[in-house]
Amino acid sequence: MRFISKAILNFLSKVGVNSDQRIQMVPKSASGIRPGSIVFFKYQESSVVLLVVSPVVKDAKTGNRLFTGFKVPLGEDYTPESLTNLYKNKELPTDNYRTYILSKIKGPVRRIK
Numbered sequence: 001m002r003f004i005s006k007a008i009l010n011f012l013s014k015v016g017v018n019s020d021q022r023i024q025m026v027p028k029s030a031s032g033i034r035p036g037s038i039v040f041f042k043y044q045e046s047s048v049v050l051l052v053v054s055p056v057v058k059d060a061k062t063g064n065r066l067f068t069g070f071k072v073p074l075g076e077d078y079t080p081e082s083l084t085n086l087y088k089n090k091e092l093p094t095d096n097y098r099t100y101i102l103s104k105i106k107g108p109v110r111r112i113k
Contacts (some may be wrong), residue, residue: 003107005047007074008040015079017112025108026033030056030111033067033102036087038080042106049074051083051092056102065102080112 017023026032026039033039033056034050040049050064050069059066070092073086 004040004110005042008049011040011072011074012112017080019039022113024113026054026109028029028056028065028102028105028109028110032111038082038083038112039069039109040046040112041109043104044106047074048100049086050098051099053087053092054099066099067102068097071098072106105111 008077010062014022028091030062033052035052035055038049039052040047042048049072049073052067052069054068056065056067058064070083072083073096
């Protein structure tokens with residue numbers, strides 16, 4: 001898993017996702033970034049692990065393609081399964097919701113399978 005930040009690698013190792021077979025690069029579009037997906041990417045200068053909660057949409061005012069998700073704190077004890085359960089039960093803490101502009105993502109978006 002080249003070109004992945006140390007913080008992301010530590011998170012992936014902690015949650016048991018340390019195999020390239022469980023990581024997939026996806027397009028920066030609605031087909032790759034769907035609600036319920038756990039993705040990670042570099043945004044501006046920081047690495048982000050995100051549970052996507054709304055799809056990629058085009059904002060009418062700016063023309064930017066946006067999506068919203070729950071920014072996973074890398075130091076917390078979340079696993080992909082626990083995040084999926086929280087998402088399905090609508091129990092994610094709202095203070096970590098963020099909106100991202102696709103054009104500001106540096107490099108690829110990767111999804112945890």
